[in-house]
Amino acid sequence: xxxxxxxxxxxxxxxxxxxxxxxxxxxxxxxxxxxxxxxxxxxxxxxxxxxxxxxxxxxxxxxxxxxxxxxxxxxxxxxxxxxxxxxxxxxxxxxxxxxxxxxxxxxxxxxxxxxxxxxxxxxxxxxxxxxxxxxxxxxxxxxxxxxxxxxxxxxxxxxxxxxxxxxxxxxxxxxxxxxxxxxxxxxxxxxxxxxxxxxxxxxxxxxxxxxxxxxxxxxxxxxxxxxxxxxxxxxxxxxxxxxxxxxxxxxxxxxxxxxxxxxxxxxxxxxxxxxxxxxxxxxxxxxxxxxxxxxxxxxxxxxxxxxxxxxxxxxxxxxxxxxxxxxxxxxxxxxxxxxxxxxxxxxxxxxxxxxxxxxxxxxxxxxxxxxxxxx
Numbered sequence: 001x002x003x004x005x006x007x008x009x010x011x012x013x014x015x016x017x018x019x020x021x022x023x024x025x026x027x028x029x030x031x032x033x034x035x036x037x038x039x040x041x042x043x044x045x046x047x048x049x050x051x052x053x054x055x056x057x058x059x060x061x062x063x064x065x066x067x068x069x070x071x072x073x074x075x076x077x078x079x080x081x082x083x084x085x086x087x088x089x090x091x092x093x094x095x096x097x098x099x100x101x102x103x104x105x106x107x108x109x110x111x112x113x114x115x116x117x118x119x120x121x122x123x124x125x126x127x128x129x130x131x132x133x134x135x136x137x138x139x140x141x142x143x144x145x146x147x148x149x150x151x152x153x154x155x156x157x158x159x160x161x162x163x164x165x166x167x168x169x170x171x172x173x174x175x176x177x178x179x180x181x182x183x184x185x186x187x188x189x190x191x192x193x194x195x196x197x198x199x200x201x202x203x204x205x206x207x208x209x210x211x212x213x214x215x216x217x218x219x220x221x222x223x224x225x226x227x228x229x230x231x232x233x234x235x236x237x238x239x240x241x242x243x244x245x246x247x248x249x250x251x252x253x254x255x256x257x258x259x260x261x262x263x264x265x266x267x268x269x270x271x272x273x274x275x276x277x278x279x280x281x282x283x284x285x286x287x288x289x290x291x292x293x294x295x296x297x298x299x300x301x302x303x304x305x306x307x308x309x310x311x312x313x314x315x316x317x318x319x320x321x322x323x324x325x326x327x328x329x330x331x332x333x334x335x336x337x338x339x340x341x342x343x344x345x346x347x348x349x350x351x352x353x354x355x356x357x358x359x360x361x362x363x364x365x366x367x368x369x370x371x372x373x374x375x
Contacts, residue, residue, distance in 0.1 A: 004374035006036050006087040007080060009095035011062035013043035015201070015230050015258055017164060017286050018091050018114045021140075021362070024165065026054045028363040037083050039076065039095075055083065061095045073101035080107060087370055093117070096130045108373045109134035112162075115283035116147040118205075125152065132158075136373055138366075140164045141305035144283045160369065163308070164284040165362025168354050170261075171293040175269055183266045187256065193224045194272035194335065199264065199287045201230035202237045202255070207277045209243055214327050216247045225253040228267060268294050273335060276300040277319070277327070285309065292353045295346035297334050299327070309357060313349050 006029070008022045022038060023045060029036045030050035037055045040046075041062040049056050057079050060072055076098060080088065089110040090096045096111055117128040129152045131137075137159045139145035149156050184191060196215070200206040208227050215225050231237045237255065244253050259267065268274060274291040281304025288309050291298045300306050302318035310317055316334050319326050337345075 002032070002034050002371065002374075004087050004370040005034075005083065005085050006089055006370050007039055007083065007085040008037070008089045008091060009039045009061050009076075009099070010091040011094055012041045013038070013045035014232075015043075015045070017140075017284060018112070019043070019045055020286070021112070021114075021164060022091055023048055024167070024359050025363050025366050026050070028367065030054050032367075035083075037079070037085060039079060061092075061098055063098075064094055066097070069098050070101050073098050077102045087373055089370075090131070090134070093128060093131050096133065097127075100130065100133060108136075110136045110138060110369065110373060112138040112140065113144050113148050113283070114140055116144060116151060116281075118280070128152065136160065136369065138162050138369070140284045141308045143281065143303075143305045143308050160365075162362055162365045162369070163357050164286055164305075165359035166286060166289040166293055166353065166357055167359040168293055171265065171268075171290055175266055179262070180266055180269065183263055184270070187226075187254070189270065190224060191270070193222055193252070195224045195226060195267075195270055196331075197226050197228060197267055197271040197274045198276070199228045199267075199274065200276065200278065201233070202227065202240060203233045204236055205279045207279045208240050210279065210324065211275060211277050211327075212240070212243055212247070212249070212253070214324055215253070216249060218328055218331075221252060223252065225249075226256050226267065227254070228256045228259055228264060231255070231257045265294075268296055271296060273297045273299060273331065275331075276306065277324075279322070280304075281321070282306060289353045289357045292346070292349045295350055297337070297342070297346075299330055299334060309353065312352060314345055316345070317349075 010018060010022050013019050026036055026038055027050060030053035033053060035053055039057045039059050039061055041060055042058045046056055059075055085107055087108050088099060091112050111131045111134040113131055132152055132154050139159050139161050141163055142161055145159050145161050148154055198211060241255060244250055268291055274296055276285060276287055284305035288298055288300055288306050298317050301321045302310060303321040319330050
């Protein structure tokens with residue numbers, strides 16, 4: 001019998017890497033038949049929770065209204081007591097602030113820094129640094145660890161790196177033909193053209209508009225470009241759509257929006273190349289490892305958590321950060337790569353990612369950490 005009972009707190013369960021990490025951990029605990037909890041403001045991913053072992057509590061832990069925090073904290077404390085929770089794992093800054101309003105804590109605290117977080121003003125740094133006011137800090141990559149130590153003046157000995165994990169078995173599993181055909185028909189994909197997939201939530205720093213400019217300059221109607229990701233940022237989504245129209249690219253460029261995990265996997269499979277060119281370094285950049293597990297061609301700016309993943313792999317995957325002039329040539333080089341050479345390259349890449357960035361490694365590391373903190 002385990003000595004811990006953990007509650008993970010995350011603002012919502014709509015989409016994203018932090019959300020996927022929370023679900024992966026709770027799913028593994030459920031497989032071990034260990035009771036655990038997730039506290040969030042809700043979202044479509046609630047349906048993936050194993051309700052036999054994971055209890056979900058809906059609470060406004062996404063709120064950025066400090067005046068509400070004492071009230072939310074009181075409700076949170078009641079859940080913690082009622083569920084006999086002895087470890088609280090916060091996965092975002094707002095929940096970290098909320099638990100600070102709980103007095104006489106009878107539980108250990110863990111936080112995960114999923115990114116470095118932008119903003120260098122005094123107040124912004126204070127807000128961000130609250131995520132470090134816990135018993136144990138986790139960083140999702142070496143990049144994040146190094147950056148938060150510098151930016152927030154943290155002791156590196158207090159930070160444990162647990163790399164974000166990719167579900168190797170899921171992405172290795174063969175996709176049924178009828179599901180592929182169904183998706184092709186749904187999005188009317190011209191399979192005679194090469195598909196460039198750009199998976200990232202639609203927001204300015206993810207770099208969709210900048211890449212669209214590069215795509216336009218390529219002047220090649222043999223390519224399709226699909227933007228896949230959360231479209232909650234309506235103003236940016238509209239801006240991107242208008243840009244597509246103004247460049248007369250509507251015939252071969254689409255905004256697909258958010259997809260189910262299965263549909264995203266199928267689009268990976270159908271893609272000739274998967275691109276990622278954010279304007280600032282990402283904490284991890286999960287799509288890189290997902291694509292490499294599926295032996296897909298990828299091209300990405302080589303910084304942040306992505307650099308951690310690509311560090312020991314071939315330079316053909318890498319573009320120097322913000323060096324847009326190099327992207328068209330790099331794209332052509334990897335697309336023209338000899339089949340045998342790419343087979344060997346992709347096999348080595350997959351093997352490395354499987355050994356270094358798997359979901360099984362991640363969740364076991366968290367469980368070990370929970371055990372250590374509960375003693």
